[in-house]
Amino acid sequence: MxxxxxxxxxxxxxxxxxxxxxxxxxxxxxxxxxxxxxxxxxxxxxxxxxxxxxxxxxxxxxxxxxxxxxxxxxxxxxxxxxxKRTVSSYTPTVRGGRATGLLVGGDRTRDSFAALTGSDREYAAWQRFYGMTRRVAERAFPTLTEPLPGRDALRERIDDPEAWRTLFEEPIGVAVEKNFTDDLVRGVVLTDALIGTFADAHDPSLLQNRCFLYHVIGGGTGDWDVPxxxxxxxxxxxxxxxxxxxxxxxxxxxxxxxx
Ligand SMILES: Cc1cc2nc3c(=O)[nH]c(=O)nc-3n(C[C@H](O)[C@H](O)[C@H](O)COP(=O)(O)OP(=O)(O)OC[C@H]3O[C@@H](n4cnc5c(N)ncnc54)[C@H](O)[C@@H]3O)c2cc1C
Incomplete structure (x- = not known):
């Protein structure tokens, strides 16, 4: 034919x-x-x-x-x-002349935070921060297959002024510095914001926030799965x-x- x-x-x-x-x-x-x-x-x-x-x-x-x-x-x-993956990332470093690192994912995450940072504080902050992104994910992800909502409609849907400010209005670097004190932990969080962009954590363009959101809303959970x-x-x-x-x-x- x-x-x-x-x-x-x-x-x-x-x-x-x-x-x-x-x-x-x-x-x-x-x-x-x-x-x-x-x-x-x-x-x-x-x-x-x-x-x-x-x-x-x-x-x-x-x-x-x-x-x-x-x-x-x-x-x-x-x-x-x-x-599903059990391990999301492992970031090696040297502290006090000793090789160590941060393991994220699976049952050993909490212990890994404690061993690296010396307390449970950073892990608790991590849980709070990603609890917040997860709630945003549940509400934002379904919009990807709907007619594109405007800014006001999305804000209404997310219905969490603190999360809206943190993820959509302020450079993500502000929240990362406010929530986390350990430099390596900050770096791990920022990976999802900076990878593939030429932005920095405080870039007024908020390109880094957009990159971060794409990394944390997938599937309504933020999980990244292996095909x-x-x-x-x-x-x-x-x-x-x-x-x-x-x-x-x-x-x-x-x-x-x-x-
Ligand atoms: C190293 C790397 C790792 C990544 N990791 C991930 C990941 O783990 N998860 C994830 O979700 N995303 C990841 N991404 C991003 C993801 O791969 C892209 O977002 C995705 O491939 C984009 O799909 P696309 O169909 O828009 O374009 P592409 O996959 O780039 O496909 C475009 C196609 O168009 C063809 N083409 C271009 N111009 C012409 C032309 N003039 N005539 C005919 N054909 C043409 C190209 O040959 C290509 O096949 C990664 C990207 C890279 C580079």
Missing amino acids: PAPDSYDAVIVGGGHNGLVAAAYLARAGQSVLVLERLATTGGAAVSTRPFGGVDARLSRYSYLVSLLPPKIVRDLGLDFAVR VGGMGALTDALARAAREAGAESPVRAPAPPLE
């Missing part, structure tokens, strides 16, 4: 966002073409089999799932699963859903730059 010379939608790039859009549009009866310049779809969410002779698929770049709404998995009937089969398992399932709904997705098909 000859390829059509026009489509209802042409999507440039077969990363997870392009594939989700393609699958929904095709299921809504639109004719869809996804152009992907590389040899495979998936973008930065792909898997590889790095060990010869071992049939294990590992994520190549992006490797943890938090922001994928379960509704998309259900709507598109994706064969995709995640597993079974790596991220490629997700994008392969998305590509399949798009294809089965009728979307065409040629690879090695770069879209020309826009004039």
Whole structure:
């Protein structure tokens, strides 16, 4: 059958966002073409089999799932699963000439805070702070698949003036310095705010707050889960859903730059 010379939608790039859009549009009866310049779809969410002779698929770049709404998995009937992690991070350091570190995640977290900082104070602050982000997560995450709420509507929904000020109005550095005294603990909290940005903790642009929020609202809990089969398992399932709904997705098909 000859390829059509026009489509209802042409999507440039077969990363997870392009594939989700393609699958929904095709299921809504639109004719869809996804152009992907590389040899495979998936973008930065792909898997590889790095060990010869071992049939294990590992994520190549992006490797943890938090922001994928379960509704998309259900709507598109994706064969995709995640597993919980017990350890979120380990940050090594040297204190008083002795090698030590901070373990976050699992039953040993409290002891790790106490061993590093010498008391339960920082751990209690951690529990309070992330209790607050979790309450915001429960209310903010569902909005990701709803028409985008305005600022006032979101503030009303979050319904916690202290949390609103801390996360949406003041640079996150203010709350981090107010709540935590240990420099390493502050650094671990700020990882989620600064990673991938060129902002600092007190940047008036609040870009760091936006980055922090994306890291703590996922799934309505802020949990980051491990995809079974790596991220490629997700994008392969998305590509399949798009294809089965009728979307065409040629690879090695770069879209020309826009004039
Ligand atoms: C090292 C690394 C680690 C990360 N870790 C995580 C993580 O653990 N969890 C997480 O949620 N996020 C993570 N991210 C971020 C996440 O990978 C991205 O947000 C996500 O991949 C964006 O998806 P996308 O579909 O918008 O774009 P991409 O994944 O970038 O896909 C874009 C696609 O478009 C194609 N393309 C571009 N231009 C053209 C053109 N002109 N014609 C045809 N095709 C084109 C590209 O080849 C690519 O396949 C990480 C990112 C990196 C780089």
